[in-house]
Each structure stands twice: as C-alpha cells, then as structure tokens.
Amino acid sequence: MERRSINVKIGSMTAKKQRTERRSDALSKERIVAAAIEILDTEGESGLTFRALAARLATGSGAIYWHVADKNELLAATTDHVIARVMTRVIGDAEPSEAIRAIALGVFDAIDEHPWVGAQLSREPWRTAMLQIFEGIGGRLQRLGVPEAAQFDAASVLLNYILGVAGQNAANARIAAGDAARTDRMTFLGAVAARWARLDAAEYPFLRQVSAQFPKHDDREQFLAGVALILAGIATVR
Template sequence: MAIKKQRAARRTDALSKERIVEAAIEILDAGGEGALTFRALAAHLATGSGAIYWHVADKDDLLAAATDGVVARVVTDMTDGARPREAIRALALGLFDAIDAHPWVGTQLSRAPWLAALPQIFEGFGSRLEELGVPGSAQFDATSTLVIHVLGVAGQNAANARLHAHRTDRTAFLGSIADQWAQLDPAQYPFVRRVAAQLPVHDDREQFLAGIDLILDGIAALRQKPTPRP
C-alpha cells in the first residue's frame, strides 16, 4: 500500500499585508530583527514565501511597515478633545511605552528617518504645539526637540532593557553603578557623587515625562516672550 506523505498545513484564507505585518511584529517582539526572515515568516503564517513577496518587497519594506503600524496605533489611540499640553504628554508617553514594548521600533526610527511613522509623530506633536500658540517660526524647532527627546530617551531605555535582560534585579544593578559613582574623585565629580544615590531608585518613565515637561515649560516661556518691534 502506497504511503502518502503528509503535507504541512497551509492557510486557506486570504493573506493580506495587514496579517503579514502583524505576524512580523510578533516575530520581532519575540526574537528581534535577526529572527525576522521570510522563511520564518512563511512558517509562522503557514504559507509560501511567494505569497508574502506579493505584498512586501523585502525585509526593509517589512520592517518599515511594522514600524509604521506600531506608531499608527499610538497616534490613533490619542484622546480627542484633550488639551494640547495633555495631548502632547499622552502622545510622548504612548510612544515611550510602545518602544519599550517593541524595542526594534526605536532602532528603525533612528536608522530610517524617511519612514511614514516619523511624519505621523511630527504631525501629532506639531499640530498640538500650533494649538498651544507656538509661533510659526518656532514650531519646527519645538517639534524637533520633542521628537528627539522621545526617540532618544525611549530608544536608549529599550536598548538598556535588551542589553540587561538577563538581570532580574534592576535596582541592584543600578545600585552597583551608583556605588562606583560614589567612589569617584570628589574634586572632579562633585555633582555625580551627590546624585549617585538617586540612580537606583529613579523611575525611567517618570524621568522621561519630567523631560517632556521641561521642554513644554521652555516652549511656554517662548510663547510669553514679547515679539521684538522692527
């Protein structure tokens, strides 16, 4: 009797770009950029690589789509009707949390500034700054400052989390660094020695928002500055 070879189960439902992107995000979250290959994606979706290439050109295209998708969720979830300052803080915190949950997003945003995600972020911050009454001549610089702070701090926080993922006790790890700071030359590092004790107990999220508030306070001062007469 002939033995029939078992075939791997294949999807019979339609494959869309949205499904491909969602699967890519799952792989990226689990294993990082190195884990995302078209072979792994095809296995994850129980389909052939050709079906995936019909929707995305290559890995760079796939990474861009995944990054855009994560950022789009944050921008879409913003509460309508919120006051401009609260909306800016909510968007900043939403991006911080998204990059913390998907560390590869921060890498992609810094590596490929032409991604559609960045115009979404600029629009989200810029439109609220305009509502705050920031002068048109200062809007680009003010928006850029917010974006740089968000992507820089959130990206570094996510990178640190990945680098020290094997360390289960964050406080103990930062405490060891604080001990090293406390032993520095007091004549050369007086400030570092004074703040060393704060390092193990600080909250990254709260510190991030404190930076946002400092920027917004500076922007508020800019709005109140009288316009020089010609």
C-alpha cells in the first residue's frame, strides 16, 4: 500500500508538471500581444486592462504579469509588433526612394488599421518601433547621398509628415464612422465638399475651387504624393 501511495503521488506530480508546461507553452508573450491587439482594435486603449486580457485568454492576471510587467510595457510590445511587420515587408535592396515610400505607406496603413499605434508612437518616441522607422528612413537618405548635415532634418521632416498625416487620416476615419455610420466615405466627403462650395468666394477662393475634387480624392494616393514632394525637395540638397 505504501509503494502504491508513492506511485500515485509521483504520477500526480508528473501530470501536474506536464499541465504546467503545456500552460506555459500556450500562454506565450506572442499570444498575449495578439490578444491585446484585438482588444485595442475593438475597444481602444481604455478597454485594454489586464482583467479584460485575462478573460480573453482564459487565464489569470498573474500568468500575464509573468510575461508583461505593466500596461505600458504591453502597449510598447503591441506597437513594436505592428511596426516590425511593416519593416519586414520593406525589401532590403530596394532603391532608397522606393524603400522610403514603402516604409511610409506601411506605417500609414498600419495606423489606419490600428489607430492606437499612432498615439503610442508619438507618446514614447524612444521605443523600438519609432527607432526602426527613423533608422529605416535615415539609412535610405544616406544611401541617396543626402549630405550628412541635412540628413537629420530630412529624416525628421519625413517622419513627422508620415506620423502626422497617418494620425489625422485615422482621426478623420473615426469622425466619419462616428457620424452614425449611416453614410459611406463618398457621401461623407461629398457633404463636406458641398459646405466648401457654399463658402464666400472672396474669403475662401481656394476651397471653393477644390471642392469638386475633394469627394473623389484617394487618401493613400494623396499621402504618397506628399512623400514624393518631400523627396523631390530633399533631392535639391544632394
């Protein structure tokens, strides 16, 4: 009986160890980050709590704290994950100007899909995600032959344009969606253009002139047009 008791105890400990190992493997930092991104996309930053994350992952908060120290670290990890995917899609040996366009458009699309990323990048510019974007742009400007004295200014202008326009585009999308989601983009822009067309011609001649173009413009194409204009300006200092 004593030998059997020992065997049962050993068997129980082995089974417990196996369950613990399986649980540790299942609850990886990658799974936590993926679940956090889902919450951020659907509920925003205020909806991301360790309690909500634990419920989604069907685990305890303590298990999450084993991988992530706090919410700030979690937000940094989710942002790093999104931007890392952008940067891995940029072809390493692409022509520098094309690589800059790819980085710019990748960040634009990432912030459009995950609006919280733009806020996080601006809030903590020393994090890995921002460093990767800045290095990706600056390294390509070096390869373009931009003089060293102009590289920082040129990279900063591009970075600020990318984050500023991408963030504004994401904000505009939320405004349009918040308009009771009862209208599509074309209708929404058409309503704005109609207001512009009714402005006083003496006070707002430009806005009246472009009001017909506004509903038909493509945000991504206009964004890339801006990148091209900046690159053309940078080329003059080479």
